[in-house]
Amino acid sequence: MAEREAERSVSQTVRAQLALRELIVSGGLRPGERISELQAVEVTGVSRTPVRMALVRLEEEGLLEAIPSGGFMVKAFSERDILDSIELRGTLEGLAARFAAERGVSSRDLEPLKECLNEIDGLVRQEPISMEAFSSYVALNARFHVL
Structure with a gap:
């Protein structure tokens, strides 16, 4: 029972994370715009705990920045920033695979x-x-x- 509830929570977090990421990437949330937990709950239709986890994950991804007074702000990023981070991750993962093979x-x-x-x-x-x-x-x- 607890395992099923944990899976549901992960699923809800992923759902919120995907919806919020799409809003950011599509421009629905603009750079510098503030987003609160309650706003994210309304937008995603997911409860507060999974939304809170999704917001933290998006901060870890570099899409959001925590505001000291609470909530998050959408970070400004360019297409070049995104391409650079994808290339860097691919390079690091390739290097890790090479080390494993060697x-x-x-x-x-x-x-x-x-x-x-x-x-x-x-x-x-x-x-x-x-x-x-x-x-x-x-x-x-x-x-x-x-x-």
Whole structure:
């Protein structure tokens, strides 16, 4: 029961995170604009706890900045900033993969990665992809990168 509730909370957080990210990227929330928890709850239709977690995650991603008096502000970023961060992450992940290959990762260590990729492959083959499947994809993708 507690595990199911935790999954639901993660799903709600992902839903809020995706909705808020889309508002930021599409310009629905402009750079410098303040967004409060209550405003985010209204916009996303998700309760306060998952919204709070989503706002913190978006701050970690660099899309929001915490305001000392409470709430968050949309950070200004350029297309170049986004492209640079994607390239940097890709470079770091490629380097990590190279180190793993050069240092001889065991097949036992690769097994969780293969299982995770198989689950991801199963999700992305679905047409259309449901919000629940996309939430699962986000969790599996995070797990893959941790592994």
